[in-house]
Amino acid sequence: PIKWKCPEVLTFTSNQDVSTIGFVKIADGAKIEYNDGTGWKDATISTSLTLNNGQSVKFRGDYSKVTTSKTVYTQFKIEGNVSASGDVNTLIDGVGGDIELSSYNYSCMFMECAGLTDASGLKLPSETMSDSCCYQMFAGCSALQTAPSILATTADYRACDSMFVGSGLTMLPQMENLKTINEYGCKEMFRSCNSLTQATDLTFNHIAHNGAEKMFATCTTLDTIGNIYTKDVDYQGWYDADNTGANNGTTSTYWHFDNLEAASGFNLVAGTESTLWASDGRKLWHLEHCRH
Numbered sequence: 001p002i003k004w005k006c007p008e009v010l011t012f013t014s015n016q017d018v019s020t021i022g023f024v025k026i027a028d029g030a031k032i033e034y035n036d037g038t039g040w041k042d043a044t045i046s047t048s049l050t051l052n053n054g055q056s057v058k059f060r061g062d063y064s065k066v067t068t069s070k071t072v073y074t075q076f077k078i079e080g081n082v083s084a085s086g087d088v089n090t091l092i093d094g095v096g097g098d099i100e101l102s103s104y105n106y107s108c109m110f111m112e113c114a115g116l117t118d119a120s121g122l123k124l125p126s127e128t129m130s131d132s133c134c135y136q137m138f139a140g141c142s143a144l145q146t147a148p149s150i151l152a153t154t155a156d157y158r159a160c161d162s163m164f165v166g167s168g169l170t171m172l173p174q175m176e177n178l179k180t181i182n183e184y185g186c187k188e189m190f191r192s193c194n195s196l197t198q199a200t201d202l203t204f205n206h207i208a209h210n211g212a213e214k215m216f217a218t219c220t221t222l223d224t225i226g227n228i229y230t231k232d233v234d235y236q237g238w239y240d241a242d243n244t245g246a247n248n249g250t251t252s253t254y255w256h257f258d259n260l261e262a263a264s265g266f267n268l269v270a271g272t273e274s275t276l277w278a279s280d281g282r283k284l285w286h287l288e289h290c291r292h
Helices: 220-225
Strands: 010-014 019-025 031-035 040-042 048-051 056-062 075-079 082-087 116-123 253-259 273-278 283-288
Touching (some): 010 048
Antiparallel strands (some): 010 056, 031 040, 031 056, 253 273
């Protein structure tokens, strides 16, 4: 299992001279502070910080008077070349660690941050990702190449919906802890990530109805290299699925259903275990105890 060993407050570090950190919006009722090395100060919507190469700024917050929603959230504005690290929960309670999250807590937090290039040092929730908590969190981050590890074991309703849509990721984040995907939990999670060239072999214990809907839709570079999924993956995320697993020679990947004992219905394929194979014999994904 992935373990987090370096708790710290949310931190941004510039990888070049003249990067800027500010806000597009701050959630109503949120109290946010920053520390650029000269002590903690209140952040406002007009806060704009310039960092040179190697300089950092830290953020913490208090959401005790905030009810986040699809329209109430905090969104950073990042330009230049910036890495993000630390515990995102410190923006909620100033302390971090495992806390009880609310819906949309991190919704749109880094959406369209053109200067965010590396988020591998961020710590996300480590138990359950609550309803819509990371909805569009990194959407449109076109320069983002590395993502934070998905530490949670469960993605609740829409928890990771469109989380990285349209980002510049070149490989998937570590997701080995994630075993349960509830309804729409990973819907369109990596849609239109057109720099993705690598995908890992993952095993899930349960994927609910529509849990992985369009998870890799229009990822054109995966289609080009014949890696996991093709651009034809749509709706449930399955393509060229047949009960015998025979490759018809026209696709780069195909599903073999190893267990067909589950009842059919809900426009899902009957089965509780299946394997995604590449046409060259590579085993890409293995799903167990799943309705798909």
